[in-house]
Amino acid sequence: MDYQVNFSGLVPYFSTFLSGIGMTIQITVISTILGLLVGTYCAAGRISQQRWLSSICAVYIEMTRNTPFIVQLFFIFFGLPALGLKLSAWEAGIIALVFNLGAYSAEIIRAGILAAPKGQWEAGRTLGLTYRQIFIHIILPPAYQRVYPALVSQCIIVMLGSSVVSQISLEELTFAANFVQSRTFLSFESYIVTAVIYLFLAILMRQAFTLLSKVMFKAPAL
Amino acid sequence: MPLVSIDKVHKYYGENHVLKGVDLKVEAGEVISIIGRSGSGKSTLLRCINGLESFQEGAIYVGNQAVEDDELKLRLLSRSVGMVFQSFNLFPHKTAAENVMLAPQLVLKKDAEECKALAKKLLEKVGLGDKLDAYPANLSGGQQQRVAIARSLAMSPKVLLCDEITSALDPELVGEVLHVLEQLKEEGMTLILVTHEMNFARDVGDRVVFMHQGKVWETGASDEVFANPQTPELQSFLSVVR
Ligand SMILES: Nc1ncnc2c1ncn2[C@@H]1O[C@H](COP(=O)(O)OP(=O)(O)OP(=O)(O)O)[C@@H](O)[C@H]1O
Numbered sequence A: 001m002d003y004q005v006n007f008s009g010l011v012p013y014f015s016t017f018l019s020g021i022g023m024t025i026q027i028t029v030i031s032t033i034l035g036l037l038v039g040t041y042c043a044a045g046r047i048s049q050q051r052w053l054s055s056i057c058a059v060y061i062e063m064t065r066n067t068p069f070i071v072q073l074f075f076i077f078f079g080l081p082a083l084g085l086k087l088s089a090w091e092a093g094i095i096a097l098v099f100n101l102g103a104y105s106a107e108i109i110r111a112g113i114l115a116a117p118k119g120q121w122e123a124g125r126t127l128g129l130t131y132r133q134i135f136i137h138i139i140l141p142p143a144y145q146r147v148y149p150a151l152v153s154q155c156i157i158v159m160l161g162s163s164v165v166s167q168i169s170l171e172e173l174t175f176a177a178n179f180v181q182s183r184t185f186l187s188f189e190s191y192i193v194t195a196v197i198y199l200f201l202a203i204l205m206r207q208a209f210t211l212l213s214k215v216m217f218k219a220p221a222l
Numbered sequence B: 001m002p003l004v005s006i007d008k009v010h011k012y013y014g015e016n017h018v019l020k021g022v023d024l025k026v027e028a029g030e031v032i033s034i035i036g037r038s039g040s041g042k043s044t045l046l047r048c049i050n051g052l053e054s055f056q057e058g059a060i061y062v063g064n065q066a067v068e069d070d071e072l073k074l075r076l077l078s079r080s081v082g083m084v085f086q087s088f089n090l091f092p093h094k095t096a097a098e099n100v101m102l103a104p105q106l107v108l109k110k111d112a113e114e115c116k117a118l119a120k121k122l123l124e125k126v127g128l129g130d131k132l133d134a135y136p137a138n139l140s141g142g143q144q145q146r147v148a149i150a151r152s153l154a155m156s157p158k159v160l161l162c163d164e165i166t167s168a169l170d171p172e173l174v175g176e177v178l179h180v181l182e183q184l185k186e187e188g189m190t191l192i193l194v195t196h197e198m199n200f201a202r203d204v205g206d207r208v209v210f211m212h213q214g215k216v217w218e219t220g221a222s223d224e225v226f227a228n229p230q231t232p233e234l235q236s237f238l239s240v241v242r
């Protein structure tokens, strides 16, 4: 093994990596926010007394959690145009990521909701709140707090999973790495640099979430 | 006209016939203690009064509002009927003041400033004027229960239902909660208390209701009932708990 490691060969592609990082962060932020929103609504739908609503949510959740992400992505990007729905790589990537996080986070949030003692619902009813008010003001905030660590991990999985959307030519970090590798043939260097960048992004994300939790959850741990 | 009127109420949990024709009238300003063995239906009766449980036969009125199985009507009813629970059921993510403010804000649509002032006033009244910003987790059981009482009072109920509200407390904390109840009695609040505190029932309660096997078995003025129980069931119950 006398391979000469050559990181300096990557220097001309600095801006390629940078714009890849930018795109990865952008699609991660957007799909994390939208995904958690979808997950919250689905969790609410899942515990609804309305059977049809609960069933729809259950079907969506199970379908998404039991098929490979890349197949979902290809279906949205390559499959849907057959039905006349043509999406850009960016749109398809976001939709796939949101779908994915929506389903996984719905189950996590639902667990947090179900852990609320029955007395919390009853206290809300006794005070004259509507079901919706009880859910939003009494049940949901502690539910988030309870499952926060699991939610954070799931969001980081989404960030890492976003590398898959390079497969539909969305120009994010992994796409950039592939591009640089194909130009320079510095496979070892390209991918190790990329891996380290992902690692940093994950650590950064975790810290951002920790900071956020300090703002959001003022009450002592539940 | 009685404030709370319970008329031949029957309640079943599936096959289990829990309330077997309960009759009870409570006048405004009265303090009623409900005593009885475990499983005699005390909690179930309270929960029927504020609509947390539905019942199959009979009628319950609070003022002129009938307790019916209808969401909207029950929400209106809940403004007249407060409830305090054995397990406090405070909202853990809200401070003492926020716990008290929530319902006036969301249900009565009062503005934030007004609610804050109300919360302060009520928490001072229960002796917690210095705990406005404390979270439930940082309060003792007795303090939590007093916040829960203040939270109920924030909706200005006509009657307050209390289900064994001192049972989860350490003995030395029971007094502070009972003291608040005494204070409420003096202000003329109507109280229906399920309680194991026989001394309190005798000294503060106007009337005692002994429930047995899903019925009001014996009832009367507190001092008389305790001094002179009529039925053998109540006699044996009192001899056990005292
Ligand atoms: N949610 C429920 N589902 C089914 N049965 C119930 C339910 N709640 C109470 N019961 C039954 O109803 C009966 C009366 O219960 P209830 O809780 O009213 O008694 P209680 O007098 O309050 O007793 P305790 O002193 O133990 O609190 C019991 O036989 C109990 O098993």
Ligand SMILES: [Mg+2]
Pocket (backbone or CB within 6 Å): B042, B043, B044, B163
């Ligand atoms: Mg009970």
